[in-house]
Amino acid sequence: MLSISNLHVTIGDKPILKGLTLDVPAGEVHAIMGPNGAGKSTLGYALSGRPGYEATEGTVSWQGQDLLDLEPAERAAKGVFLSFQYPIEIPGVPALTFVRTALNAQKRARGEEEVSAPAFLKMVRAASSALKMDFDMLKRPLNVGFSGGEKKRMEILQMALLEPSLLILDETDSGLDIDALRIVSEGVNALRSPDRAMLVITHYQRLLDYIKPDRVHVLAGGRIVASGGPELAHQLEAEGYDKYLPQAA
Amino acid sequence: MSTAVDLRDPSTFPSRRVEAWKYTDLRRVLRETPPPSPAIKIAPGGPFASLGGEEIAFANGRAVGADAFVASGKQTLRLRFVSDATGTGHSASVRIAVKPGAKLTLLESHEGAGAGYVANYRIDLDVPAGAEVTRVVLIDEPSEAISVAAAHVKTSPGAVYRQTTITGGAKLQRQETHLAHGGEATEVTLDGVYALSGERHTDLTSVVRHGGLNGVTSQLTKGVVRDTARGAFQGKIVVERGADGTDARMGHHALILGERAEVDAKPELEIYADDVQCAHGNTVGNLDESALFYMQQRGIPADEARALLTQAFLFEVVDRIDHEGAREVVRSWLTARL
Numbered sequence: 020m021l022s023i024s025n026l027h028v029t030i031g032d033k034p035i036l037k038g039l040t041l042d043v044p045a046g047e048v049h050a051i052m053g054p055n056g057a058g059k060s061t062l063g064y065a066l067s068g069r070p071g072y073e074a075t076e077g078t079v080s081w082q083g084q085d086l087l088d089l090e091p092a093e094r095a096a097k098g099v100f101l102s103f104q105y106p107i108e109i110p111g112v113p114a115l116t117f118v119r120t121a122l123n124a125q126k127r128a129r130g131e132e133e134v135s136a137p138a139f140l141k142m143v144r145a146a147s148s149a150l151k152m153d154f155d156m157l158k159r160p161l162n163v164g165f166s167g168g169e170k171k172r173m174e175i176l177q178m179a180l181l182e183p184s185l186l187i188l189d190e191t192d193s194g195l196d197i198d199a200l201r202i203v204s205e206g207v208n209a210l211r212s213p214d215r216a217m218l219v220i221t222h223y224q225r226l227l228d229y230i231k232p233d234r235v236h237v238l239a240g241g242r243i244v245a246s247g248g249p250e251l252a253h254q255l256e257a258e259g260y261d262k263y264l265p266q267a268a
Numbered sequence: 269m270s271t272a273v274d275l276r277d278p279s280t281f282p283s284r285r286v287e288a289w290k291y292t293d294l295r296r297v298l299r300e301t302p303p304p305s306p307a308i309k310i311a312p313g314g315p316f317a318s319l320g321g322e323e324i325a326f327a328n329g330r331a332v333g334a335d336a337f338v339a340s341g342k343q344t345l346r347l348r349f350v351s352d353a354t355g356t357g358h359s360a361s362v363r364i365a366v367k368p369g370a371k372l373t374l375l376e377s378h379e380g381a382g383a384g385y386v387a388n389y390r391i392d393l394d395v396p397a398g399a400e401v402t403r404v405v406l407i408d409e410p411s412e413a414i415s416v417a418a419a420h421v422k423t424s425p426g427a428v429y430r431q432t433t434i435t436g437g438a439k440l441q442r443q444e445t446h447l448a449h450g451g452e453a454t455e456v457t458l459d460g461v462y463a464l465s466g467e468r469h470t471d472l473t474s475v476v477r478h479g480g481l482n483g484v485t486s487q488l489t490k491g492v493v494r495d496t497a498r499g500a501f502q503g504k505i506v507v508e509r510g511a512d513g514t515d516a517r518m519g520h521h522a523l524i525l526g527e528r529a530e531v532d533a534k535p536e537l538e539i540y541a542d543d544v545q546c547a548h549g550n551t552v553g554n555l556d557e558s559a560l561f562y563m564q565q566r567g568i569p570a571d572e573a574r575a576l577l578t579q580a581f582l583f584e585v586v587d588r589i590d591h592e593g594a595r596e597v598v599r600s601w602l603t604a605r606l
Contacts, residue, residue: 067565070557095567107562111580117566120576125567160580177566 020044021185021216026077028058028065035061037241038077043234045082045184046213050227050252051220053238054260059220060104062238063189066218067101068094081185095121096128098184100177102191106170109161114173115143117161118180125181146179150206167194168203175206186210186217192226204229224256239263273416275357275388276301291500291532292471297414297440302357302386305329314348315406315601316375319593321346329358329387336363339372339401347376349389351413357386364391369398373591378417380409380438389417397451400428404594406601407435407443411466418444425451425480432459432589434598436605437468437497444473449511451480460489461585461598463605464497464529471500478506478541482513490585491522492578492606493529503548504536511541518548523555523581525574575606582606 021043028036035058043049053059064072066079068091079086086094109117123133134142147154150172162170171191178186188207192200207230211217219230227235227249235251236243237260244263245251273294274280282288283295305328312323321344325332328351337345349360366372380387395401409415415438423429427450433443449456460472476485491499501520522531535548555577563573582602589595 069561069565090570091561091564092567092569092573095565099565101565103562107556107559109559109563109577109580111583112576117563120572121563121566121568124569124572128567128569181566 020082021218022078022080024078026065026079027075028061029073029075030061030071035241036065039238039242041236041243043216043218045216047233048211048217048219048230050232050235051218051238052222052224052235052252052255054264055222057238058241059222059238060189063101063187063220066187067091067099092124093128095183096125100181100183100186102174102178102186102188104190104193106162106174108163110163112161114157114159114161118143118177121177122181142180146176149179149209150176151202152176168196168199171195171199171203172206175203178210179206184215186215187220188217189220190222191219192221192223200226200229224252227252237263272390272418273388275359275386288473288502291498291502292440292442292469294414294416294440294442298386302355305351305353305356305358305385308350308352310350314346314350314377314379315408315597316346316377316594319346319375319597320344321373321375323348324362325350326360326362328353329360331360335360336365338365338367340367340370342371344373344375347374347391348379349377349387350379351385351387351409352381353385354382355384357388359388361390361392364393366393366395366399366401368396371400372402373594374401374403375594376403376405378405378407378409378415380413380415383410383412384439385413387413387415387417389415391417391419393419393421395421395423395427395429397424398426401430402590402594403429403431404589404591404598405431405433405443406598407433407441408601409436409438409441411439411468413438414440416442416444418446421445421447423448423450423454423456426453427451428455430457430590432461432585432598433472434461434586434602435470435472437462437464437470437499439467440469442471442473445475447474447476449476449478449480449483449485452482454480454483456483456485457588458485458487459585459588460491460501461582461602462489462491462493462499463582463602464492464499465494467496469498469500471502473500473502475504476506476516477508478511478514478516479508480511483511483515485516485518487516487518488585488588489520490582491531492582493522493524493531494526496526496528498530498532500532502534502536504538505546507537507539507541507544507546509540512543514541515545517546519550521549521551521581523578524552525554525578579603579606
């Protein structure tokens with residue numbers, strides 16, 4: 020269970036999240052929807068520990084463990100995975116090297132045995148063909164020269180290999196055409212499991228046609244202002260976010 | 269830059285008031301002729317030993333065997349400058365000739381032990397028509413050493429010359445390359461890598477003079493400085509009157525990873541010909557914060573992420589070395605330093 024209680028986050032001196040409270044039980048997929056500037060991406064960064072996103076108040080725990088005191092890499096080893104809206108290019112580090120370094124670093128942190136090179140290659144071949152990725156692309160520097168769709172597939176491939184328990188998908192649908200969206204969504208859906216929680220951050224309802232959420236929350240003004248079932252997403256799509264904006268109240 | 273340092277004559281030790289030496293004040297660390305270094309015995313070997321080939325070595329400046337070499341056919345030469353001295357100085361010069369059409373892999377190592385020695389080397393290298401030379405210079409000196417080396421390279425029409433210098437710096441260190449880029453369709457690559465920590469210093473200075481038609485020069489230098497280390501890059505490309513069709517590109521990029529570390533760069537282009545393509549780029553910065561966070565988010569601890577990014581930054585140059593064995597030696601040498 021992901022449990023966020025009264026979370027306040029500032030960037031510099033600017034408060035962005037202002038008392039956000041949210042529970043996501045393991046096995047469930049929750050969508051976070053909201054207008055631009057509501058703090059959706061900030062939530063993803065705060066949960067994963069990005070420097071500069073300071074939690075000034077409140078608590079965040081995952082599987083009973085307090086996350087806010089941990090370094091980003093320690094959180095990753097505890098299963099936290101943030102899929103970036105704009106995945107970063109890492110020149111000079113081949114994608115395969117990157118993922119293997121990450122996987123073995125996490126395993127070391129958990130006191131598990133590292134994965135050998137042949138075993139890793141076998142894992143990658145299976146996972147990349149499921150995502151219809153060209154294996155040779157993985158020998159290239161991570162995300163450098165990749166298209167928007169390829170970058171998102173690369174994120175899903177990393178998820179499949181790192182097997183995180185808490186997935187945060189930040190605007191995963193942005194920059195994807197319908198075919199890529201379908202492949203990426205299938206990749207995410209394949210990871211649904213009773214011991215995994217997912218937080219799907221999205222501005223549009225479209226993605227939720229492919230990744231069906233158990234619950235939908237509206238984030239506006241730095242707080243969760245409404246929660247409901249999947250029907251809430253359709254309602255937002257039809258009515259917009261106006262009624263949740265402070266000036267429209 | 270034309271006045272050569274001569275250890276026997278202190279008046280040839282430039283201070284930073286000499287424009288070409290403004291980042292490398294030799295006079296500040298060396299005022300008088302140092303006493304001569306003792307003779308030492310060395311065994312064959314060096315960092316490139318596993319790659320075979322012929323060996324020419326200088327031990328504290330003294331030629332162990334031959335002090336000149338003529339390459340023919342396809343050959344590998346390991347040129348070693350070995351220093352093991354404290355508070356003394358030595359010089360050496362070597363001439364390397366290549367026969368037309370020959371292919372030479374020149375693996376040069378500056379291997380230092382002891383402390384506070386002063387070394388001064390000169391290398392003369394002729395690359396005639398149709399010849400191909402790949403020169404890799406690996407400089408591994410103690411933090412108290414002072415060294416100045418100058419290579420004078422002459423290329424002829426249709427020659428290919430590739431050079432990569434890799435250094436960890438010293439107390440004061442300068443590597444000069446003077447290249448006379450001669451004739452139709454000569455291709456030159458002039459690369460450098462420096463990785464400095466502590467109080468180390470290095471200065472990679474080059475002057476490339478394009479004198480012929482359609483010559484090509486590609487220059488890429490990358491460096492990383494930590495602590496209070498100082499790196500200097502001075503790259504000058506001169507395109508002489510009549511050297512039309514020249515294509516010359518120079519890049520220098522450095523990462524400053526210590527708050528008190530410093531990098532000085534002076535790229536210069538002087539063009540007197542027409543229809544020339546010349547460009548230079550120079551950047552100095554820090555590691556990309558978003559890349560660092562991305563890597564940590566995937567589980568790579570901060571220190572490891574920094575090392576991996578730094579290594580990747582420098583390896584762009586290493587990957588351009590046109591010799592697999594040398595590339596591997598350089599990769600592991602750099603990895604051990606990062």
